[in-house]
Amino acid sequence: MWIPAGRSWWRGRALAPWASGPARPRLPWSRPAPTHAVATDPRAPSRPYGSAELKETPDMSRFPVEDIRNFSIIAHVDHGKSTLADRLLELTGTIEKTKNNKQVLDKLQVERERGITVKAQTASLFYSFGGKQYLLNLIDTPGHVDFSYEVSRSLSACQGVLLVVDANEGIQAQTVANFFLAFEAQLSVIPVINKIDLKNADPERVEKQIEKMFDIPSKECIKISAKLGTNVESVLQAVIERIPPPKVHRNNPLRALVFDSTFDQYRGVIANVALFDGMVSKGDKIVSAHTLKTYEVNEVGILVPNEQSTHKLYAGQVGYLIAGMKTVTEAQIGDTLYLHKHPVEPLPGFKSAKPMVFAGMYPIDQSEYNNLKSAIEKLTLNDSSVTVHRDSSLALGAGWRLGFLGLLHMDVFNQRLEQEYNASVILTTPTVPYKAVLASAKLIKEYREKEITIINPAQFPDKSKVTEYLEPVVLGTIITPDEYSGKIIGLCQARRAVQKNMTFIDQNRIMLKYLFPLNEIVVDFYDSLKSLSSGYASFDYEDAGYQTAELVKMDILLNGNIVEELTTVVHKDKAYSVGKTICERLKDSLPRQLFEIAIQAAIGSKVIARETVKAYRKNVLAKCYGGDITRKMKLLKRQAEGKKKLRKIGNIEVPKDAFIKVLKTQPNK
Template sequence: MKDVKEAQIGDTLFLQTEAPVEPLPGFKPAKPMVFAGMFPVDQSEYSGLRSAIERLTLNDSSVTVQKDSSLALGAGWRLGFLGLLHMEVFNQRLEQEHDANVIITAPTVPYKALLSSAKLIKEHGSEEITIVNPAQFPDRSQVSQYLEPVVVGTILAPDDYTGKILSLCASRRGEQRSLLYIDDHRVMMKYTFPLNEIVVDFYDLLKSMSSGYASFDYENAGYEAADLIKMEILLNGRTVEELTTIVHRDRAYTTGKSMCERLKDSIPRQMFEIAVQAAVGSKVIARETIKAYRKNVLAKCYGGDITRKMKLLKRQAEGKKKMRRIGNVDVPKDAFISVLKRKDK
């Protein structure tokens, strides 16, 4: 072994000169369930961030790392984590222990697609592919079926909060398996959830609506067929690749509307108007507008003919059109995760 990463937890080692031994049973490699892109804020920090990630993965072998690149953010990595909390802890350790300043893109889960295009099947060498990056989501015309990961979730909570929890689970496309009273005051509920519906903020909402009493645990339950589409976020007509997400068709409008509203709150105002749009293919399904700052160009224009004021306002409007055409929109790094968090009543 020339690299410490080649030694996996659970491996059985023996001397080559001796007879092979039976491997110890029970060990399985950790399966990453949440994927996110990680990029340095400044590309000059790439090598430093690479060594920091290598050091952290030495004592956290459950994190998978593969190189990635983005037109907007440059070179980086796509990391796989066991869950969202795991991802946040890893990010905090990078910042606190290694002073790394990073941008983490919106977290996604691994989807699968059954290909129908002979060209793609030949290219990938298989009829089934796994999609961890939404930008690589294949078109519907090339796919016979999309598959999404599902989990079996177990919720324990006082019976006073049952109604709120049932409505939360229904809003996340959960299918109820059982509901049992384990004593006079506590209820155990079992649900089948799509993983992408619970991975971002489900646990936070469950805790807040149950005053912290509810507990939640889930286990992997394989993949199920689903009607999935790729939704893109556009700022002034330009696609933001890092905010591209894969959503269920029935949830496209509500998710797109929510993301646009949160981006409107996250992106600072500019001297030009910013159009925030959610689009599926060439169809825009939601839009919010970030209003421009307005300078009072009439401040020194006392009295006189109205045409003087109209001339100044017209010149200002023409200048703003030009700014909108050439202006660049800065997206804060915390917006990539905050835009995915939904408010469920």
């Protein structure tokens, strides 16, 4: 068991004594096993149960608090979290062992297509060990930094974690980030070295990395191959021995934490709950601490991993609850549920997610506005880290400005809208939230605060109205082989980053820490990093507040008229290159007119870049045969005057596909 230095709370935790080993499992609702079927060897492997035995209603009262373990799996992307979860489900008889068991807990289409976990999933496992049957509640979490809010919510319902590390890749940037999430939540950490079956696996090297980075003794590491099932049984035993049972009180009134939720169009909101006190059963009247509305419980149950209704849920257990919540606003993540007429102190809940990037979202056809609004509301219930603000555009119509935790988060949200709700949208270029410190008391009174946050570049205040601009910064962690460090340091310097630290993890790998302006990394930094390092470098970042910056608002003009949708905020030093790129891209996207179109990038009244879309040409001299040169000159002059007049009164309609081409991809900085 790992005990972090200087943490007295960890030293005081009692560990479960090493028991004699697992006996044959018996599910809580199944009939007692015949005596001749009981394994004589107490360490004999458990027999998987078929799906038919899971159809009976389980009796959850058979599990006292000391026989419950709530744990989560955390790791870097593609280190084998979902594969390990599949093997644990098979070993405990929760699912049948077949060749088709791949990413069983990844239920979304986008997860299976991309091969990543974007949504935390829960499963209740029943496992016999040392002559006792244990209830193990497993929560499989995402690994990408954009879904760290899912991880933090999942950890709130756990007492321990399995920290999975690839035996070939070793510690990566998100391994470090997820470890410290668990460390700050004061959870027991069990290091698991996966993929020991790979040809280039070096588990001994990874053990030393874990010991150096996290101060966990190498003897605490469990070496497994989740794909082949090698030594996975010891992971279950370690969960029982090293993770403490939840600290709850079943005699107190009900107090349940809503840590996740989904929406079913027939049953309403399905809330995933962790019970900290009391118990809940069908027919109970419960109250939401957030809305103070009263509901009657229609169904309670556990996830195995599909929904399995039960008679009751008890403190220490994790399950789901349906109580007739009809609208998405009634189910708040982090809400506390309690019994009617038995109010309790609400649980701390969660810190609200802080959006890192914003993008405009508009329906392709305005007639689809209400359908898209309903789809966004239902999807944000399932992904509460997305923030939604109403927005409108002259060219694109009514829409929303949505806040996401990162670019992958935005991409996955858009893909889920298309797949789950058949909604097609225009998604604009992502921007980051800036701040401005107002200069005059009159403006402070108007905005009701001295420091305002700008999420829409079109609303960026003029320099004369503010004393300074602030841009968001993040503390980035890069782990890379030493041979690529020179190129990566050059890339970071080009993105206005400031180096904070450099640590050698082992002889071949280093960890770099940089303070980055968020705007410099949010779009194409990760792709550039992977390209420079041949795919070996990993990147993770965390919020580091705001810093003063020389920012300017850059307008894009068509024949002198500002196009609000293309307004952007850039650093003063990079304004020309960004403006030039947008003008060139717009020139290639706009259809030619009967008159010339001037495309300009301007800061205030100063034009910094320009491109021109040439007009269609007409040969006005076609019918002139030789002779009178003065007539030819008159015709050419009249044509020039007509085009000049047409340019002043001509209406330039920017087609939506041109907006999509320009807005979809941020210009390279």
